[in-house]
Amino acid sequence: MGGTFVSGPPIFEVRDVSFAYENIPALRGTSLCIAPGQSVALLGANGSGKSTLLRLLNALCFPSSGSVDFCGEPLTPNRLRDEKFAFSFRRQVGLVFQNPDVQLFNPTVFDEVAFGPLQMGWTKAEVIARVNSTLDTMGIAHLRDRAPYRLSGGEKKRVALASVIVLDPEVLLLDEPTSMLDPRSQSQLIDLIQNWKGTSKTVVTATHQLEIVEDIAERVVVLEQGSVIAAGAPSEILSNGELLLRANLVHAHRHKHGDMVHSHPHLHSHAKHEHEH
Amino acid sequence: MTGNRVITSTLVGLARTFAHALAAEDLARQPGLLQSLDPRVRLTGIFLLVLAALLAHRIAVIAGLFVVAVALALFSHVRLATLAVRVWLVVLLFTGIIALPALFLTPGSFLMTSSGTVLPITIQGLNSAVLLIARVETAATLTTVLVLTTPWMALLKSFRAFLIPQEVVMMLAMTHRYIFLLAETAAQMFESRQSRTVGALDRTAQRHMASRTAGVLLSKSIELSNDVFLAMQSRGFRGDARVLTEFRMRTLDYLGLIAFLTVGIAAVWAGRS
Numbered sequence: 001m002g003g004t005f006v007s008g009p010p011i012f013e014v015r016d017v018s019f020a021y022e023n024i025p026a027l028r029g030t031s032l033c034i035a036p037g038q039s040v041a042l043l044g045a046n047g048s049g050k051s052t053l054l055r056l057l058n059a060l061c062f063p064s065s066g067s068v069d070f071c072g073e074p075l076t077p078n079r080l081r082d083e084k085f086a087f088s089f090r091r092q093v094g095l096v097f098q099n100p101d102v103q104l105f106n107p108t109v110f111d112e113v114a115f116g117p118l119q120m121g122w123t124k125a126e127v128i129a130r131v132n133s134t135l136d137t138m139g140i141a142h143l144r145d146r147a148p149y150r151l152s153g154g155e156k157k158r159v160a161l162a163s164v165i166v167l168d169p170e171v172l173l174l175d176e177p178t179s180m181l182d183p184r185s186q187s188q189l190i191d192l193i194q195n196w197k198g199t200s201k202t203v204v205t206a207t208h209q210l211e212i213v214e215d216i217a218e219r220v221v222v223l224e225q226g227s228v229i230a231a232g233a234p235s236e237i238l239s240n241g242e243l244l245l246r247a248n249l250v251h252a253h254r255h256k257h258g259d260m261v262h263s264h265p266h267l268h269s270h271a272k273h274e275h276e277h
Numbered sequence: 278m279t280g281n282r283v284i285t286s287t288l289v290g291l292a293r294t295f296a297h298a299l300a301a302e303d304l305a306r307q308p309g310l311l312q313s314l315d316p317r318v319r320l321t322g323i324f325l326l327v328l329a330a331l332l333a334h335r336i337a338v339i340a341g342l343f344v345v346a347v348a349l350a351l352f353s354h355v356r357l358a359t360l361a362v363r364v365w366l367v368v369l370l371f372t373g374i375i376a377l378p379a380l381f382l383t384p385g386s387f388l389m390t391s392s393g394t395v396l397p398i399t400i401q402g403l404n405s406a407v408l409l410i411a412r413v414e415t416a417a418t419l420t421t422v423l424v425l426t427t428p429w430m431a432l433l434k435s436f437r438a439f440l441i442p443q444e445v446v447m448m449l450a451m452t453h454r455y456i457f458l459l460a461e462t463a464a465q466m467f468e469s470r471q472s473r474t475v476g477a478l479d480r481t482a483q484r485h486m487a488s489r490t491a492g493v494l495l496s497k498s499i500e501l502s503n504d505v506f507l508a509m510q511s512r513g514f515r516g517d518a519r520v521l522t523e524f525r526m527r528t529l530d531y532l533g534l535i536a537f538l539t540v541g542i543a544a545v546w547a548g549r550s
Contacts, residue, residue, distance in 0.1 A: 090511065101458055119512060
């Protein structure tokens with residue numbers, strides 16, 4: 001089935017893509033379409049190929065076979081060598097990395113958030129105004145002159161996100177955005193993603209946290225060992241225990257009820273571990 | 278304990294490095310004389326004073342510049358004890374060793390004690406040694422005061438005023454940034470090793486552990502550099518780094534620059550041989 005689901009002309013079209021890291025396959029014949037304005041969750045266990053897929057969508061690496069198209073344009077190394085296309089693409093598609101330390105390479109938070117706009121060639125006044133308003137929106141204006149290595153994990157994550165949304169991209173690719181966040185920061189981030197849901201922005205979130213999927217996505221693509229094994233609405237995917245078990249997103253929980261021992265898929269997303277017998 | 282000396286001393290060393298770096302950053306953000314000046318003025322001014330100290334041939338002039346350095350330190354809330362331990366003693370020791378042969382080898386008139394005993398030290402040799410130590414002490418004090426009162430990143434940015442290419446400044450800034458990250462990783466690796474080490478390690482095991490840690494850190498740093506480059510590309514970096522320099526010169530900065538220029542030029546003029 002390949003996870004194909006299109007509700008309009010696709011913003012991304014991934015066709016039978018394979019990719020390997022030094023002979024270790026990360027993606028095997030993956031296909032999917034993402035429509036403009038859609039909120040998609042890439043759901044999968046660790047090592048299922050979510051991060052690699054996001055990097056392919058951000059044209060940071062290229063498939064060994066198959067193709068990735070952005071708005072009908074093939075994303076190839078040659079295409080990305082074209083300055084005009086590259087700037088337009090980078091302006092429209094932003095990726096927030098899983099490890100914020102990778103993304104925070106500037107001396108101060110202000111410089112970090114200003115990095116993207118400066119590469120886009122915005123004027124100094126424009127950059128300063130935009131960075132200041134982004135810092136305010138993200139509630140990190142007080143960190144403006146701090147060095148990234150002195151920030152907490154949650155603060156780093158927010159700065160990393162600010163450094164991407166400052167460009168106001170049409171497409172946001174988020175790699176495990178809630179990892180390393182405390183519950184409050186997590187819910188703030190989910191609120192932010194939910195706000196984008198109503199806009200024209202396309203948001204693709206890689207996660208293995210089932211409990212946030214319904215809040216952040218209207219469509220779920222499940223990956224297992226580099227292949228798309230299912231796609232559909234969150235309610236449909238999350239209610240399919242067998243599928244989640246196969247994708248290693250839940251585990252079989254064995255326990256006793258009186259003399260009877262039985263097992264059932266165990267979803268940690270459920271506040272209470274209740275189930276029918 | 279002795280068997281795990283490598284782990285313990287590495288952890289202590291890393292902790293000390295972090296503590297020094299954090300203390301320096303805090304001091305650089307406190308109000309003070311140098312802190313109130315534009316970093317470019319600080320860099321230019323201190324560079325001028327260092328240059329004057331190196332060009333001066335008169336001990337009195339270098340001593341005057343040393344007094345200026347100490348005054349700058351005091352008005353910028355740099356503790357003299359810090360300077361004594363981190364600069365003066367270290368410089369005295371190392372420069373002293375270098376200057377020692379000059380006392381005996383420089384040709385000239387031999388020194389004589391009050392009792393008439395001739396010492397195997399020449400007056401010219403002594404002058405050279407004192408001059409060298411005084412120059413190095415003054416230059417090191419001035420640069421340490423600059424480093425302690427200026428956030429490292431502001432200092433790097435002000436290198437741009439000296440027409441150092443943007444790419445070089447950015448590379449230095451990133452090196453500084455990621456050294457901390459790798460040092461943190463190293464500290465965590467050693468802590469984790471310590472938590473799983475019972476009893477003493479022999480020297481061979483210690484060596485193996487140190488070399489393995491270095492190897493792992495190297496591969497981590499390569500992986501990190503690849504990912505950082507991707508993160509830069511993702512935000513539009515195409516090999517030509519553009520950064521924002523927000524420095525703005527105020528009246529105080531111009532006054533500071535004039536003061537530095539005056540002292541520097543006066544010292545060069547007065548210090549002529």
